[in-house]
């Protein structure tokens with residue numbers, strides 16, 4: 678029996694690259710989608726917010742001299758490409774999926790309509806939220822917190838490239854140690870960069886827990902959904 682009935686999965690865009698330096702690695706997206714299909718089969722309601730870091734991040738465009746808001750809209754469009762790839766890969770595995778976008782792209786996908794998204798989830802379809810919040814200066818982590826709160830999920834599952842939250846970035850600091858659990862206040866005060874403070878603050882206010890775990894670790898998503906020990910839990 679799954680530990681949850683309804684969850685929001687934030688899938689790292691950057692993880693979609695696999696070992697490549699850019700874009701979507703076919704083997705990687707296939708493995709991720711197999712994990713998602715496995716948990717959908719448990720009967721859980723699942724929605725996904727997909728990141729865009731494998732294609733474009735606004736902050737990088739800003740640093741290169743672009744207008745930051747324009748660069749952020751490019752970042753949001755990057756999440757749309759990932760969303761379409763994800764929908765296609767899910768359908769090939771026999772999982773019904775619908776993309777809803779926070780930016781209008783009516784010829785391609787549905788616009789974000791909250792009651793419709795809730796209905797899709799009740800019908801067992803995976804809803805993929807594209808284009809983040811639809812606003813520049815935000816991230817897809819914040820979109821995950823926002824859509825998670827709107828959908829009334831029990832937990833936000835942040836699937837990323839590291840297996841939890843560490844005392845500092847484990848990719849840069851080999852002495853960093855992993856938390857099993859941490860409070861929102863501690864994560865914000867310690868400025869732990871695994872998620873942005875806006876996402877932490879929104880989840881804290883809504884009392885919506887976050888589980889951070891590695892999407893690159895085989896079976897980790899299923900273990901999280903089944904309530905087994907995996908990753909780091911962020912709680913009030």
Ligand SMILES: Nc1ncnc2c1ncn2[C@@H]1O[C@H](COP(=O)(O)OP(=O)(O)OP(=O)(O)O)[C@@H](O)[C@H]1O
Nearest residue numbers: 689690691728730837842843845846848869870871
């Ligand atoms: N204290 C920390 N604990 C764990 N990871 C950390 C920490 N500080 C920084 N990180 C880094 O944060 C990264 C995850 O956040 P990031 O938003 O960059 O990626 P993502 O959400 O996985 O990708 P995307 O933005 O493309 O969806 C990890 O890969 C890790 O290197």
Ligand SMILES: O=c1ccn([C@@H]2O[C@H](COP(=O)(O)O)[C@@H](O)[C@H]2O)c(=O)[nH]1
Nearest residue numbers: 728729734735749752753809810816817
């Ligand atoms: O609400 C949002 C969400 C995202 N963006 C822009 O998209 C890129 C990619 O998203 P990641 O969360 O980094 O994967 C992000 O860097 C922003 O530039 C946004 O503007 N608003």
